[in-house]
Amino acid sequence: xxxxxxxxxxxxxxxxxxxxxxxxxxxxxxxxxxxxxxxxxxxxxxxxxxxxxxxxxxxxxxxxxxxxxxxxxxxxxxxxxxxxxxxxxxxxxxxxxxxxxxxxxxxxxxxxxxxxxxxxxxxxxxxxxxxxxxxxxxxxxxxxxxxxxxxxxxxxxxxxxxxxxxxxxxxxxxxxxxxxxxxxxxxxxxxxxxxxxxxxxxxxxxxxxxxxxxxxxxxxxxxxxxxxxxxxxxxxxxxxxxxxxxxxxxxxxxxxxxxxxxxxxxxxxxxxxxxxxxxxxxxxxxxxxxxxxxxxxxxxxxxxxxxxxxxxxxxxxxxxxxxxxxxxxxxxxxxxxx
Numbered sequence: 001x002x003x004x005x006x007x008x009x010x011x012x013x014x015x016x017x018x019x020x021x022x023x024x025x026x027x028x029x030x031x032x033x034x035x036x037x038x039x040x041x042x043x044x045x046x047x048x049x050x051x052x053x054x055x056x057x058x059x060x061x062x063x064x065x066x067x068x069x070x071x072x073x074x075x076x077x078x079x080x081x082x083x084x085x086x087x088x089x090x091x092x093x094x095x096x097x098x099x100x101x102x103x104x105x106x107x108x109x110x111x112x113x114x115x116x117x118x119x120x121x122x123x124x125x126x127x128x129x130x131x132x133x134x135x136x137x138x139x140x141x142x143x144x145x146x147x148x149x150x151x152x153x154x155x156x157x158x159x160x161x162x163x164x165x166x167x168x169x170x171x172x173x174x175x176x177x178x179x180x181x182x183x184x185x186x187x188x189x190x191x192x193x194x195x196x197x198x199x200x201x202x203x204x205x206x207x208x209x210x211x212x213x214x215x216x217x218x219x220x221x222x223x224x225x226x227x228x229x230x231x232x233x234x235x236x237x238x239x240x241x242x243x244x245x246x247x248x249x250x251x252x253x254x255x256x257x258x259x260x261x262x263x264x265x266x267x268x269x270x271x272x273x274x275x276x277x278x279x280x281x282x283x284x285x286x287x288x289x290x291x292x293x294x295x296x297x298x299x300x301x302x303x304x305x306x307x308x309x310x311x312x313x314x315x316x317x318x319x320x321x322x323x324x325x326x327x328x329x330x331x332x333x334x335x336x337x338x
Contacts, residue, residue: 041261041297041307042315043227043334049075049246050333052286052320053279060318060335063272066288069338070318076333077242206276208285215329216287216321217268223331224263224293227251239331240322258300265294265312274318284332286320 048071052058056078059070219238226234230251235244254260269290276285293315296308320333 042263042293042295043224043247044317045246045250046336047074048072048333048335050240050243050320050331050335051076051078052333053078053282053284053322055275055277055284055286056333060274060286060288060320063274063288065270065272065290066274066316066318066337071336071338073333073335075246206278206283206285208273208276212285212329213271216271216285216289216319219321219329219331220268220289220291220319221266224266228260228262228264230260243331243333254297255300259297259306260300261295261297263293263295265292267292269314281325283323284320285323285329286318286333288316288318288337290314290316 050073052060056073056076057080062068223235223238226238227247232244232248232251235247239247269292271290272288274286274288276283278284291314292312294308294310294312295315296305296310298304299306316337318333318335318337319331320335321329322332323329
């Protein structure tokens with residue numbers, strides 16, 4: 001009997017040790033998995049980044065190209081109630097799992113830190129919890145807390161976005177959303193004139209002309225090409241300093257992972273003007289773009305495809321362009337559609 005009892009105890013201790021090891025590995029891997037799965041490889045990283053002046057926290061009007069809602073900015077220098085000219089020196093913190101930490105980042109760090117400290121001081125990762133059943137119960141409770149908080153924060157963010165849109169409908173120096181219509185011009189490739197843009201608006205606070213639409217279509221291709229070539233100097237001529245700072249961060253992450261993202265065969269399929277307005281000397285235009293592209297990530301050494309594919313795909317994004325007197329349009333923001 002003693003021998004049987006000792007064998008059972010040894011098996012239980014080994015199982016508990018293995019479970020603790022797996023728990024540590026999962027805790028360390030979860031944040032990374034969330035970041036990787038939520039990011040696309042193309043320019044902008046599949047996130048909403050940049051500034052729209054005083055309308056940064058106001059949702060752009062929906063259009064035929066993008067009839068749904070637009071996600072809030074994950075990265076922006078503009079603080080609530082401030083325009084681009086008074087932007088802060090550092091990006092705003094992200095959402096629930098934002099890159100700067102966020103609420104859940106701190107919570108997860110607290111649980112993980114407490115567990116690792118317990119291991120260092122001999123108490124075990126879940127010391128004092130009363131065995132395997134308590135460990136499983138704690139994990140289930142943590143998962144439920146994460147789920148509830150994420151749902152609550154998601155609801156609050158949607159509500160906040162809608163309130164901000166109504167509250168700031170008359171913000172800026174011009175009227176609110178414009179009424180757009182499709183011009184009947186067929187879809188075209190980049191550099192092929194007006195392409196897929198529908199243009200024209202009633203009571204437009206800023207007149208957007210055919211030359212402007214051609215500039216937007218050209219910038220769509222030029223920015224993607226400069227991104228693929230990792231040409232930061234070229235990006236500085238195409239985008240605002242804020243946007244270039246985000247591109248440099250993303251390119252640095254690619255270099256650290258020893259990969260390079262290639263976006264080719266970019267073709268505008270459809271575009272609509274959401275709104276255009278002036279703030280002081282700066283002019284803004286927000287447009288919805290649906291475009292085709294081939295998006296793939298390659299190993300820098302072998303050239304092997306590690307993500308994406310050779311097959312073309314489609315993306316719909318909201319791009320905002322800014323222009324000051326004597327200068328051309330620059331990319332000021334990219335937002336994802338929901």
